[in-house]
Amino acid sequence: MRRERFQISSNYKILLVDDEPGIVDSLSVVLKRSGYHYTGLTNPLEAIELVRKEHFDLLILDFLMSPIHGDEVVRQIREFNREIYILLLTGHKDLAPPLETIRALDIQGYCEKSDRFDQLLLLVESGIKSIAQMRLIKKFQEGLNKILQAVPKIYQLQPIGSILEEILTEILPLMNSKNAFILVDDVTQFSPGNNSIFKGIGIYHTDIHDFMEMLNPSLMEHIGHARLNKSSVKLQGGVVVPLINEYHQDIGIIYVESDDLEDGLKLLEIYSNQAASSINNAFLHSLVNIKNDELNKTYDQLRERYMDTIEALRMVVDAKDTYTRGHSDRVAYYASKIGESFGMSKEELELLKVSGLFHDVGKIGTSDDILFKKEKLTDRELIEIRKHPLKGAHILSAISMFKEVAPIVKCHHERVDGSGYPEGLKGDQIPFMSRIIAVADAFDAMMSDRRYRSKLPFEEAQNQLVLGSGTQFDQDVVVQFNHVLDKFPDMIKELTETYE
Ligand SMILES: [Fe+2]
Structure with a gap:
């Protein structure tokens, strides 16, 4: 217990100032015996300078001293040090400074001088406890400040x-x-x-x-x-x-x-x-x-399956009609160019391209006799062949990844004036992408040789689109496609020269 007190005491430095050497000596013995770091001085001016230079926790000083009294010493010290704990020793209590002075100078305690130092030692002990608590509070404040500064950093x-x-x-x-x-x-x-x-x-x-x-x-x-x-x-x-x-x-x-x-x-x-x-x-x-990575992997796998399915379906379509092979690729290409010209997103362009690729997929359900007939088709045959958009939509609807493609394919033979098939939809009732496919499809058909007619010259095909604008075709789409044709003439020419 004594050892513990000694250890605590030794952490604190005390300065005693009394112009009577006898008091300094006596107190020196008492305080050192209690384990305090102690310095004794008889000159108050010297004491002020020492406090300025060195850290002390507690100052015990006589009130009546020469050349300056204790209250003046405190006044000067308080000008540069508000922290030091101060105890004042007075002679007879009538000679003590007034309470107002003690308060004003922030003096923490005072006691009368006597031959016995019990009262002073008690005051010193209680002073040290207060200082220890203040140190702890300060340390806590500093620690909390450090935590407050560190936390945002570790969060980032x-x-x-x-x-x-x-x-x-x-x-x-x-x-x-x-x-x-x-x-x-x-x-x-x-x-x-x-x-x-x-x-x-x-x-x-x-x-x-x-x-x-x-x-x-x-x-x-x-x-x-x-x-x-x-x-x-x-x-x-x-x-x-x-x-x-x-x-x-x-x-x-x-x-x-x-x-x-x-x-x-x-x-x-x-x-x-x-x-x-x-x-x-x-x-x-x-x-x-991690979840994002897993999702990306799943998405990549789905995308791979999607592309595989597209390829498989294309092979079926190509196998059915070698005559128009390449037509679907070109329709998809023209449609994409028109979509780009309208400022469509990457996803919309993908949908448009796949719709172009499979716009005639329903023809795999049409009999070869009708599909490859060189003579003029009868009314019954015409009805039969006009079922291909609906059949195509049914085929695509069976594959979940093409559920958005199906309605576009279904309407690619609708006309804006309502005279198309299968439902005779008008204007905005027809999906916008279907209106684009219709223009791309008609242009490529006119630019190709068919069994029943020869291909048209480029300018004539372009002219036919303008003539059909507002009746067969969407006006905006025709305008936009003409921009595309004007913008890429060489590319279009090269593409149309590959026609069979
Ligand atoms: Fe078609």
């Missing part, structure tokens, strides 16, 4: 290793420590076993395998205890603090070596709570990324 860091390192770096000054480590469950690893993330600093700056060898069974037990009970475990020279996230789940621990547990532990616990939240946050980020 990625990856998890950097966060853990920063957490440890901030902890060391908070706990006056040099060695610490952090162990966190890696929630992003779903396999059992090797699922802890470790980071150490000081003597623990090593990898997890070497660290496991450093861990003694007793410390492991304390770690388990801290996690299970979700409370800190104090050890000889260190502390294990559980990391509890905002959902009250323990996600790991921080171990800090420190001899100064009393003052810093509360701060460490506050900091650990913040650290746990930031770690949790980082894991959530990682999990979102």
Whole structure:
């Protein structure tokens, strides 16, 4: 007990000023016996200079001194030091300074001089306790300030290793420590076993395998205890603090070596709570990324299947009608160019292109006799062949990935004046993409030799589109397609020259 008091006392420095050497000597004996760091002076002016140069926690000074009194000494010291704790020694109580002066100068206590120093020692002890509390509050304030500054930083860091390192770096000054480590469950690893993330600093700056060898069974037990009970475990020279996230789940621990547990532990616990939240946050980020990667993979697989299906369907269409092979590719191409000219998105262009590719897919359901007939078709045959948009929509509807393509294909022979088929839709009733396919389809048909007629010259085909604008074709689409034809004449020419 005495040893403990001695240790506490030795942390504080006391300055005594009394112009009577006898008092300085006597008090020197008493204070040193109590374990205080003590300096005695008889000259008050010298004392002012010493306080200016050196740190003292407590000042005991005589009131009546020469060349200046104690209250004047305090007045001068207070001009540059508001922190030092001051006790005033007075002679007879009638000679004490008035209470107002004591308050104004921020003097914490006073007592009468006597041969016995019991009363003074009690005042010194109570003064030291106050100073200790003030130190603790100050340390807490500084610690909290550090935490407030550190937390936003650890929230922004990625990856998890950097966060853990920063957490440890901030902890060391908070706990006056040099060695610490952090162990966190890696929630992003779903396999059992090797699922802890470790980071150490000081003597623990090593990898997890070497660290496991450093861990003694007793410390492991304390770690388990801290996690299970979700409370800190104090050890000889260190502390294990559980990391509890905002959902009250323990996600790991921080171990800090420190001899100064009393003052810093509360701060460490506050900091650990913040650290746990930031770690949790980082894991959530990682999990979102992992899910994103999985989604991307799934999307890539779907896309691959989509392309495979398109290719398979194209082969079926091509096998059916070798005569018009290449027609669907060109319709898809022209339609895409018109779509681009309208400023369509990547997804819309993809839909438009696939619709162009399969606009005549329904013809695989039309008999070869009708499809390849060289003579003029009868009314019955005409009705039969005009079923191909609807048949195409049915075929495409059966494949879920083409559900958006089906209605476009169904309407590619509708006319804006309502005289088309299969439903006789008018203007805006016809899907916009169908109106684009209709123009691309007609242009390519006019530019190709067919069994029943020869191909038209380029300018004539372009002219026919203008003539049909507003009746067979959408006016805006024709205008836009003419822009495309004007913009890429060489390319269109080259493309049309490949026609069979
Ligand atoms: Fe068609």
